[in-house]
Amino acid sequence: MIARLIADAKHIAVGAASPIPATACELLRAQGKPIRVTRLHKRSGNPFTEGSRELFDLAGQGRIDYFFLGGAQIDGEANINLVRAEGRRFPGSFGSAFMYFTCRTILFREEHSPRVLVPKVEFVSAPGWSPPEVARRGGPVALLTGKALFAWDRERRRFRLESVHAPHTMDEVRAATGFQFDDGTATATPAPTADELALLRNTVAPRIAPDYPDFAKRVWDKGQGIN
Amino acid sequence: MAARAEDLVAQVPDGALVALPPDYSLPSMAMVHALIRRNARGLRLLGVPVLGLSADLLIGAGCVAEVHSSAVSLGEAGLAPRFSEAAEKGTIKVVDYTCPAVHTALQATEKGVPFMPLRGVLGSDLVAGHGDWQVAQNPFSTAKDPILYVAAIVPDVALFHARWADEAGNVWVGRRRELATIAHAARQSHVTVESIRPGDMLEDELLAPGVISSVYITGTAVAEGGAAPLGVADLYAIDDAHLAMYAKRARSTDGFQQYLDEFVWQGRKSSLPA
Numbered sequence: 001m002i003a004r005l006i007a008d009a010k011h012i013a014v015g016a017a018s019p020i021p022a023t024a025c026e027l028l029r030a031q032g033k034p035i036r037v038t039r040l041h042k043r044s045g046n047p048f049t050e051g052s053r054e055l056f057d058l059a060g061q062g063r064i065d066y067f068f069l070g071g072a073q074i075d076g077e078a079n080i081n082l083v084r085a086e087g088r089r090f091p092g093s094f095g096s097a098f099m100y101f102t103c104r105t106i107l108f109r110e111e112h113s114p115r116v117l118v119p120k121v122e123f124v125s126a127p128g129w130s131p132p133e134v135a136r137r138g139g140p141v142a143l144l145t146g147k148a149l150f151a152w153d154r155e156r157r158r159f160r161l162e163s164v165h166a167p168h169t170m171d172e173v174r175a176a177t178g179f180q181f182d183d184g185t186a187t188a189t190p191a192p193t194a195d196e197l198a199l200l201r202n203t204v205a206p207r208i209a210p211d212y213p214d215f216a217k218r219v220w221d222k223g224q225g226i227n
Numbered sequence: 228m229a230a231r232a233e234d235l236v237a238q239v240p241d242g243a244l245v246a247l248p249p250d251y252s253l254p255s256m257a258m259v260h261a262l263i264r265r266n267a268r269g270l271r272l273l274g275v276p277v278l279g280l281s282a283d284l285l286i287g288a289g290c291v292a293e294v295h296s297s298a299v300s301l302g303e304a305g306l307a308p309r310f311s312e313a314a315e316k317g318t319i320k321v322v323d324y325t326c327p328a329v330h331t332a333l334q335a336t337e338k339g340v341p342f343m344p345l346r347g348v349l350g351s352d353l354v355a356g357h358g359d360w361q362v363a364q365n366p367f368s369t370a371k372d373p374i375l376y377v378a379a380i381v382p383d384v385a386l387f388h389a390r391w392a393d394e395a396g397n398v399w400v401g402r403r404r405e406l407a408t409i410a411h412a413a414r415q416s417h418v419t420v421e422s423i424r425p426g427d428m429l430e431d432e433l434l435a436p437g438v439i440s441s442v443y444i445t446g447t448a449v450a451e452g453g454a455a456p457l458g459v460a461d462l463y464a465i466d467d468a469h470l471a472m473y474a475k476r477a478r479s480t481d482g483f484q485q486y487l488d489e490f491v492w493q494g495r496k497s498s499l500p501a
Contacts, residue, residue: 041251041302043251043458043460043464043465044460044461046402046460048402049402049404050404050405050408051252051403051404051405051406052249052276052326052330052405053276053327053330053405053408054405056326056327056330060327060346060347082298083323083352084314087315088311088315089310089311089314089315089321090306090311091277091298091299091300091306091307092277092296092297092298092299092300092323092324093297093298093323093324093325093351093353094277094297094298094325094326095276095297095325095326095327096325097325097328097347097348097351097353098325098326098327098328098345098346098347098348099347100347101346101347101348102346102347123352124350124351124352125325125351125352125353126325126350126351127349127350127351130349130350131350133370133371133372133373134349134350134373135346135372135374136347212303213303213467214303214304214467214471215303
């Protein structure tokens with residue numbers, strides 16, 4: 001699904017805690033798309049010679065098309081919170097307060113529940129939108145969870161439900177989402193094709209495993225595909 | 228050069244602002260362990276731009292008063308347990324950053340200017356947590372154009388690890404040149420190294436780009452395997468199993484103390500003066 005969302009990209013950067021987005025990018029490459037994928041935490045042959053500073057300089061100039069961000073909380077105005085929620089401390093904002101302004105951003109969080117998708121975040125690590133006088137080239141494009149895909153409507157500053165992943169239902173998505181959204185046209189998310197699954201297992205998995213060893217073990221050692 | 232990691236951290240005063248690299252960028256675990264053994268107190272850690280195991284160990288061992296960082300996490304091994312608990316209980320002060328703001332603040336110091344502008348960030352709650360950031364009008368624009376000004380940060384000390392030091396006192400960090408920015412900005416930089424190379428690496432055209440000049444280096448000490456259980460490119464990899472084991476043990480105070488006894492004190496506790 002992610003691979004389909006970012007299919008028009010030329011340069012995508014993928015962060016440390018993003019094995020599934022990294023997998024999507026490698027899938028695009030395996031499908032022969034001429035994209036550059038910069039994996040920030042590539043352990044050997046890292047793309048940078050000035051560390052993460054170089055990533056932010058690249059993004060600041062507009063040399064990166066897409067980035068992925070998650071959140072302990074995400075609200076209906078696409079604000080994200082990576083700092084604290086319900087008394088719990090999370091790692092922190094990382095580069096979000098900058099990358100969200102500079103890149104088209106796919107919000108990605110597997111957990112789709114009212115505690116994650118909240119009416120209002122407790123702490124704004126990075127805002128979903130900015131007033132017109134604030135320089136901002138990037139921002140949310142879509143929100144993808146383990147249950148559904150939402151598109152971001154920039155004019156209305158609201159999410160619109162695009163599709164629901166089987167076996168989940170529209171009612172389930174509504175019950176699990178703590179914020180208001182538009183849901184007029186939602187369909188069923190198309191399943192990955194047999195070709196995509198084969199590529200994931202045979203070509204993509206070996207490219208992902210060195211940098212995300214736990215993830216690769218969890219997903220591919222059990223002999224199940226991912227989408 | 229007979230200095231040890233212990234000798235280097237003896238020069239890090241309690242309460243110092245200590246700049247540390249992330250787990251993936253040559254952390255000196257040898258000096259982190261030595262700081263714990265020397266019972267350092269009140270340290271203010273600066274994550275450049277994020278922190279992991281090194282910070283979690285120092286926090287759990289009671290060495291830390293403040294954490295200034297864009298994040299503290301163990302990566303795939305999950306949340307940093309000692310950091311999370313200390314932040315939730317309020318036993319440490321946490322000043323939240325976003326990564327490029329840390330780099331920018333150090334680059335300002337590197338250039339000897341009082342602040343530097345940074346795009347983005349406006350509208351984030353991070354801004355309210357910083358007396359050292361200001362939102363100002365872009366002085367070169369006639370249109371309304373607010374931009375963030377980030378004050379320079381001068382770390383008292385930078386601590387990191389490197390592949391080599393040479394006889395001239397230079398150190399080689401290879402592609403990890405963000406460490407040069409930390410060294411340029413800090414008042415003192417202490418570096419543990421895998422080994423000593425003869426001669427002067429700045430005389431070698433192929434090695435020179437990965438070198439930090441001795442101008443910026445206060446002290447070096449050999450600590451073979453000094454980044455372990457984290458890695459040094461081409462020498463040894465991050466020990467993921469060790470990190471997972473740490474993450475599990477550090478969930479409880481007892482488990483954390485056992486970890487310290489086994490991997491940091493290693494039986495040396497009794498031989499040190501109180």
